[in-house]
Amino acid sequence: MPHLWMFLLKALTPEGHEVLLIDGNASPMNEEQLVRYIRREKIGLVGIGAMTRMIARAYRMADAIRAAGVPVVMGGPHVTEIPDEALGRDGGPRHADAVALGEADETWPRIVADAARGQLKEIYEPLDETGKERKPSLQPYPEIPWDKMDLEQFDLVPGVIRPLLKRQGSGWGSVHMIPIESGRGCPYGCEFCTVTGFFGDSIRFRTNESVVDELLRLKRHARKNRKQVMVFFIDDNFAINIKRTKSLLRDIIAAGAQLPWTAQISANLLRDEELVDLIAASDGKWIFIGMESIDSVNLADVNKNFNKPAEYAAVLNRLADRGIYSITSFIFGLDNDTVGVADRTLKEIESWPPGLPIFGQLTPFPSTPLFERLVKAGRLTRPKHWLDFAPFQMAHTPLKMSIADTHAELNKAWKRSYSPERNQQAIASISDKPIDHRIMHFITRLIFRGIYFPQMGKRAWAKLVLDNRRLIYSLTRQGVAEWRGQRDAAPASAVSENLKPA
Numbered sequence: 183m184p185h186l187w188m189f190l191l192k193a194l195t196p197e198g199h200e201v202l203l204i205d206g207n208a209s210p211m212n213e214e215q216l217v218r219y220i221r222r223e224k225i226g227l228v229g230i231g232a233m234t235r236m237i238a239r240a241y242r243m244a245d246a247i248r249a250a251g252v253p254v255v256m257g258g259p260h261v262t263e264i265p266d267e268a269l270g271r272d273g274g275p276r277h278a279d280a281v282a283l284g285e286a287d288e289t290w291p292r293i294v295a296d297a298a299r300g301q302l303k304e305i306y307e308p309l310d311e312t313g314k315e316r317k318p319s320l321q322p323y324p325e326i327p328w329d330k331m332d333l334e335q336f337d338l339v340p341g342v343i344r345p346l347l348k349r350q351g352s353g354w355g356s357v358h359m360i361p362i363e364s365g366r367g368c369p370y371g372c373e374f375c376t377v378t379g380f381f382g383d384s385i386r387f388r389t390n391e392s393v394v395d396e397l398l399r400l401k402r403h404a405r406k407n408r409k410q411v412m413v414f415f416i417d418d419n420f421a422i423n424i425k426r427t428k429s430l431l432r433d434i435i436a437a438g439a440q441l442p443w444t445a446q447i448s449a450n451l452l453r454d455e456e457l458v459d460l461i462a463a464s465d466g467k468w469i470f471i472g473m474e475s476i477d478s479v480n481l482a483d484v485n486k487n488f489n490k491p492a493e494y495a496a497v498l499n500r501l502a503d504r505g506i507y508s509i510t511s512f513i514f515g516l517d518n519d520t521v522g523v524a525d526r527t528l529k530e531i532e533s534w535p536p537g538l539p540i541f542g543q544l545t546p547f548p549s550t551p552l553f554e555r556l557v558k559a560g561r562l563t564r565p566k567h568w569l570d571f572a573p574f575q576m577a578h579t580p581l582k583m584s585i586a587d588t589h590a591e592l593n594k595a596w597k598r599s600y601s602p603e604r605n606q607q608a609i610a611s612i613s614d615k616p617i618d619h620r621i622m623h624f625i626t627r628l629i630f631r632g633i634y635f636p637q638m639g640k641r642a643w644a645k646l647v648l649d650n651r652r653l654i655y656s657l658t659r660q661g662v663a664e665w666r667g668q669r670d671a672a673p674a675s676a677v678s679e680n681l682k683p684a
């Protein structure tokens with residue numbers, strides 16, 4: 183999925199400049215290739231944004247670009263949290279000519295103008311006349327011309343099968359997940375999260391009209407180009423103001439602007455039946471829920487005791503009853519976790535409607551209250567873990583189990599959740615749902631497995647297909663039977679359609 187900030191800042195760039203976008207996840211380049219590209223395109227300023235987990239690579243790229251004589255400005259959560267690192271003011275090497283702190287909607291046009299005059303400053307901050315941080319209001323919000331952009335690098339359909347699917351003409355030859363924000367900010371302040379610190383606890387929303395317009399443009403574009411477009415509402419907590427979310431969803435339905443969508447919503451807000459009805463009616467498909475733990479003591483420790491494990495099952499059933507499934511996210515290595523946390527969590531998960539569980543270890547991001555607490559307690563084993571990034575590796579020792587135990591628990595949880603047996607059980611538990619629904623669910627399970635188990639090459643996929651052959655065979659057989667049934671029934675229903683009174 184594309185990162186929104188690039189598209190947003192492009193839309194906010196003053197006229198007279200050309201902006202080229204490269205996503206290092208979707209189109210990876212090494213330093214040499216990137217510098218060659220920058221020289222070929224005669225680029226005058228490079229902007230780099232990165233989360234903490236990507237920052238070491240971002241610095242390497244920035245170093246190569248600056249060595250080639252092109253200025254670099256960096257922005258995003260990590261450099262906002264520790265700008266001295268990027269500017270080389272902490273004793274380490276310098277990686278950026280300038281940093282944009284916080285939300286850059288208003289500072290970006292200034293940065294571009296200063297760079298064009300050759301007068302780039304070191305630090306850009308959105309401040310008001312009194313020197314206090316000013317948050318952009320999101321009203322008005324720029325029009326992001328998704329329909330006019332080349333989104334080839336973000337096509338979710340693997341290149342090998344794209345031509346085949348395009349020829350078949352079903353519209354599945356090109357699939358895009360488009361990030362849309364409808365608001366910013368979350369006041370909950372969970373201890374491990376950077377959002378409350380970064381976006382502040384003042385929540386801001388776009389107008390319903392501006393969101394609906396963006397959806398309608400995307401929908402027209404998808405139809406015209408025979409593409410599948412899905413939307414990820416990237417708000418931190420899409421239903422943080424339930425009244426406003428309901429009003430947005432009602433407006434989407436009234437305008438016929440529905441596209442299949444996903445969003446992040448905390449479990450406590452999904453108690454509201456009317457909200458869940460509106461999610462279903464507006465084509466909400468997957469809801470990402472930060473469950474974090476099934477242990478209330480853990481939740482209280484990280485300031486997330488608004489999550490009530492006792493109501494998780496009811497929330498998930500409420501969604502599943504309307505054909506909506508959940509991406510449930512769990513953290514292991516919390517202070518009250520002990521060996522066996524995977525078994526205990528899996529037992530609960532397996533009693534819920536099928537979803538897509540994901541598991542991570544507790545990670546102290548700089549500037550979060552968690553980071554400060556662990557520093558004070560002397561518990562960080564890799565205080566600058568981001569400079570030596572390793573996926574799924576811990577940076578501190580949990581209180582009641584070892585780092586090795588936590589890794590073993592994570593491994594067990596991923597392995598069992600996406601095993602061929604579990605896939606079979608999950609699909610069997612929704613056998614009353616239409617076949618395309620079940621096939622989609624299965625494909626999504628295979629993709630989510632890849633978050634933890636590397637399955638990038640053809641070999642890895644071939645093994646995965648072989649391991650799941652029974653389920654693949656049974657779904658294919660049912661799919662073909664259903665397709666034949668529909669084909670044979672088609673003339674009769676066409677006749678009956680014609681016989682209907684006008």
Ligand code: B12
Nearest residue numbers: 185186187229230231233234257258282285286287376416
């Ligand atoms: C959508 C989202 C995802 C999506 C998709 C990511 C994507 N492709 O967009 C999913 C669910 C996959 C995801 C996954 C993860 N995410 Co995430 N995600 C977000 C979320 C909710 C929205 C991002 C967004 O688009 N924001 C809106 C834009 C407008 O804001 P922005 O990116 O900050 O950009 C503004 C400024 O920062 C600045 N800016 C940003 N970059 C640049 C660059 C330049 C040059 C300039 C001038 C300015 C600038 O200008 C922008 C406009 O004001 C954020 C939280 C948040 N609200 O931002 C978390 C967030 C970015 N994710 C976070 C994390 C931790 C993760 C995971 C590591 C979680 C995990 N444990 O697996 C994974 C990593 C996945 C990966 N390998 O990429 C953290 C990052 C913290 C940090 N310090 O790095 C955040 C901040 C949330 C949090 N809990 O703290 N994520």
Ligand code: SF4
Nearest residue numbers: 368370371372375418
């Ligand atoms: S509810 Fe989500 S976005 Fe809000 S502070 Fe907690 S983890 Fe962060």
